[in-house]
Amino acid sequence: MSTIKDNIRPVFPFTAIVGQEEMKLALILNMIDPKIGGVMIMGDRGTGKSTTIRAIADLLPQISVVRDDAFNSHPTDAELMTDMVQELINSGQSLVTSLIDVPMIDLPLGATEDRVCGTIDIEKALNEGVKTFEPGLLAKANRGILYVDEVNLLDDHLVDILLDSAASGWNTVEREGISIRHPARFVLVGSGNPEEGELRPQLLDRFGMHAEIRTVKDPSLRVQIVEQRSQFDQDPYLCLKEYENQQNQLKSEIVRAQSILDDVIIDFSLRMKISQVCGQLDVDGLRGDIVTNRAAKAFAAYKGKLNVTSDDIEEVIVLCLRHRLRKDPLETIDSGLKVRQVVSEVFN
Structure with missing residues (x-):
């Protein structure tokens, strides 16, 4: 059936x-x-x-929600539930939950x-x-x-x-x-x-x-992409079966990273270096510093580590800062390259 x-x-x-x-x-x-x-x-x-x-x-992974709630309210986290659900909890009513x-x-x-x-x-x-x-x-x-x-x-x-x-x-x-x-x-x-x-x-x-x-410029990679897409269009379920193990592995890596994220530590000296890079690049505001710290921790958790290293920061910092640089119409250098140059000066 x-x-x-x-x-x-x-x-x-x-x-x-x-x-x-x-x-x-x-x-x-x-x-x-x-x-x-x-x-x-x-x-x-x-x-x-x-x-x-x-x-x-x-x-x-699927998430637990209050059943028939239009806002996907979390059954226990007050930050993720509506006031109405919170009132139900406060009045001692039990909630029916479901996974979606x-x-x-x-x-x-x-x-x-x-x-x-x-x-x-x-x-x-x-x-x-x-x-x-x-x-x-x-x-x-x-x-x-x-x-x-x-x-x-x-x-x-x-x-x-x-x-x-x-x-x-x-x-x-x-x-x-x-x-x-x-x-x-x-x-x-x-x-x-x-x-x-x-x-x-x-x-x-x-x-x-x-x-x-x-x-992608490389002809062999382009052929690989085209073939993969054609195979998926012909028989999507066969393609899904073929990648099932890799999908499950990545799923479990994401779940593990989410579970250890709060325990990941980033040393003060590295936090100083991140802020030094942001200062040298003349980034407006502190959003760049905050996001780079968060992303570096998430990357360390993804790799299954509890301590952030300078390599982790170098992996993510361009993604976090390249769009925050002030645009200079006369600038010939790509913003990502500019971030990398300053990072290698500060970190090495």
């Missing part, structure tokens, strides 16, 4: 994706520690950005603010005379991933709302005399093509990491 699971459209396995190591690492680290603040992926058309982002959600896959929500370019934030259920208001809140995409994305393709074409006002919610972990809606606040703790992943324009610097700065994707 076929189950609903068999009828769900299969997703290309994350471990089968060839190349694009920068993007894959940035996504994995954000899954280990969502507080890194999301990732902006800029790159050429047709380089597998959307495929990779959809594939990462498949690697995450980590939500992966796509935000379409034409989305309105009401669709993103939620709005008043007009039908109920007219028929029953009750003002009820109709949750938006931010509610659906709570404790999951919110993916915005072509984020550089999205209205700046909407990008602002997304970044505010991602940073605070809450979404507040004031509509027709109703005030609603609900948790909106998600990993924001944006992708875009630089040919279609850059994101404003003040918006770009609020993404934790920035990965750059280039089209």
